[in-house]
Amino acid sequence: MEMGFKWDFAYEILPQMLWATLNTIIAAGVGYVIALVVGLFFLLGQRTPYKIVNVINRELVEFIRSTPLLIQLFFVYFVLPQFGIKLSAWLCGMITIGLHFGTYLSEVYRGALEGVSKTQWEACRALNFSTIYTYRRIVLPQAFPIAIPGMGNYLVGIFKDTPLLSTIGVAELFHAATAVGGYHYRYLEPYTMVGIIFLILSIPAAMWVRNLEKRVNVAQGKAKQ
Amino acid sequence: MSYFAFLAEHGSTLLLGTVTTIKVLVCSTILYLIISMIFGLMRLSKNSVIQGIATVYIEFFRGTSLLVQLFWVYYVLPFFGLSLEAFVAGVVALGMNFGAYGAEIVRGGILAVPKGQWEAAHALNFSPAKRIKRIIIPQIFPIILPPAANLTVELLKATALVALVTVVDLTFEAKQINSITWLSAQCFGTALLIYYIIARFALVPFLRWLEVLAARKVGR
Numbered sequence: 137m138e139m140g141f142k143w144d145f146a147y148e149i150l151p152q153m154l155w156a157t158l159n160t161i162i163a164a165g166v167g168y169v170i171a172l173v174v175g176l177f178f179l180l181g182q183r184t185p186y187k188i189v190n191v192i193n194r195e196l197v198e199f200i201r202s203t204p205l206l207i208q209l210f211f212v213y214f215v216l217p218q219f220g221i222k223l224s225a226w227l228c229g230m231i232t233i234g235l236h237f238g239t240y241l242s243e244v245y246r247g248a249l250e251g252v253s254k255t256q257w258e259a260c261r262a263l264n265f266s267t268i269y270t271y272r273r274i275v276l277p278q279a280f281p282i283a284i285p286g287m288g289n290y291l292v293g294i295f296k297d298t299p300l301l302s303t304i305g306v307a308e309l310f311h312a313a314t315a316v317g318g319y320h321y322r323y324l325e326p327y328t329m330v331g332i333i334f335l336i337l338s339i340p341a342a343m344w345v346r347n348l349e350k351r352v353n354v355a356q357g358k359a360k361q
Numbered sequence: 362m363s364y365f366a367f368l369a370e371h372g373s374t375l376l377l378g379t380v381t382t383i384k385v386l387v388c389s390t391i392l393y394l395i396i397s398m399i400f401g402l403m404r405l406s407k408n409s410v411i412q413g414i415a416t417v418y419i420e421f422f423r424g425t426s427l428l429v430q431l432f433w434v435y436y437v438l439p440f441f442g443l444s445l446e447a448f449v450a451g452v453v454a455l456g457m458n459f460g461a462y463g464a465e466i467v468r469g470g471i472l473a474v475p476k477g478q479w480e481a482a483h484a485l486n487f488s489p490a491k492r493i494k495r496i497i498i499p500q501i502f503p504i505i506l507p508p509a510a511n512l513t514v515e516l517l518k519a520t521a522l523v524a525l526v527t528v529v530d531l532t533f534e535a536k537q538i539n540s541i542t543w544l545s546a547q548c549f550g551t552a553l554l555i556y557y558i559i560a561r562f563a564l565v566p567f568l569r570w571l572e573v574l575a576a577r578k579v580g581r
Contacts, residue, residue, distance in 0.1 A: 140440075202514060202560035203553045204521035207532055211553060214545035299428040303525065310428065323436040331433060334425040342424065 146325040149316050153329050156312030161337075163226075163308050164295040167233035171294065172287075174238025179245045197239045205236050206300055213304040229301040237294055244286035248279040281352050288345035292338055299330075309333060367547045371538050378534030379555055385451055385520045385530060390513060392456025397463025402493070404468045415464065422461035428522055430454045435526040451523030459516050463509065470505035471497060502575040510568035514560055521556070531555060 181193030200208070213228045223231070252275050260270040302311035313326035403415035422430065431454040438445060445453065474497050482492040524532035535552035539545050 198561065199553075199557055202518070202565075203556045204518040204532065206521045206524075207535065207549055207552050207556065210536065210539070211545070211549040214539060214549065218545060296426040299426045300522075302428075310426070310432075314432075317436075323432070324440045327429065327433050327437050330429050331425045334429060335421065338424045339420060 142325060152312060156309040157333055159307055160298050160309040163298045163301055166230050167294050168291050170230055170234025171237035171241050174234045175241030175245055178238055178242035200236060200239045205297060208232050208236060209300060209304055225305045229306045233294060237290055240290055244283050248283035251282040252278045284352055285345060285349035288348055292341050295338060364547060367544060374534050375551060378531035381530040382520055385523055386517055388452045389455035392452060393459035393463050396456060396460025397467050400464035401467025404464060405471055419461045419464050422458050427458045427519055430458055431522055431526055447527045450526055451528045455519060462512055466505050466508045470501035473504045474500050500579055503579055506572045506575050517560055517564055
């Protein structure tokens, strides 16, 4: 077999890889939106006044957070059909990623809400604002900037975990690379290209998140003065 | 088949896989700690070449997916004449990936040591190597241990990926049993439980104990 990087082969498979990249981006985007919403539900479970709900919620979050995403994927993909629920690999993948990262995002939300000073609540109560009004006009506008860096980090995190979806047959970038590699029996170029495409997409994203973080810190510092 | 019958038949196989998972975890933890120390220090070097190498390393491994790196080490390195055994490839990929994250933690920890400590060491005419070794490093442990503990729990979860390069760990065994028996709920449910038990009742308490120990060592 020929050694070294074959540029013409890489060029030949490039269109295929770029199409698959689109799937990766869609998977990351959809998974992220689901995770954002799921995170809200976990947050709600955490903040309800019912103790039993709090405990169940906390244990569930702890369980999901301390077990591997890969096995969770297998679990959802293989076990649901046994209960008569037949979902496509895509849907299984999106649900699992949403659940897994939803637990992380709920922690981000919680941290952001706790980052808002307690006196803000007291002031709102003194002004006789309703709870909903307090959240909508006072607390959330202050909590949101605190949550932005964490939320951005998990977007990048989800993006980097999408290759796991290939194990249940979602046709994203890594899946395409494995398929192309298997067909030509050459893995050097496809896998290297996957790595480069990931770098091209995730380094600017990470830089953007870091920039956001810096701006939020500056804004917070100003708020303190 | 009841769940107990399932455990009686396949429990030992899953336990054998668990032993491999723990081996992978221990080896890659050692490797990632060494790498993060080296690259964390390199990142703070005044020499711009050394600093550049560390930055490129960290950005590269944090910018690409662990699974891609793992497959690259296992399937692509043989093209360059370097064939690694699956276990070694798994440990190397995990160690290098988490080492990049750990290096940032070490860097943050070193920067968090009060500047007066550096100045005092300087004033006492300690050599740069001795300054790092005797004054700074002992003080960073209480600072870096909490984030490093989180990272180690993430590492435990990430060890599941080595099953995809044919390391016969817990995930691999669960998949294997699933493909024979099709008792998916039992296989993957048990695997999830074992990972949970390792994380919640062994790894996390151990790391908390280390944190307390490190805090006591520097008198906090």
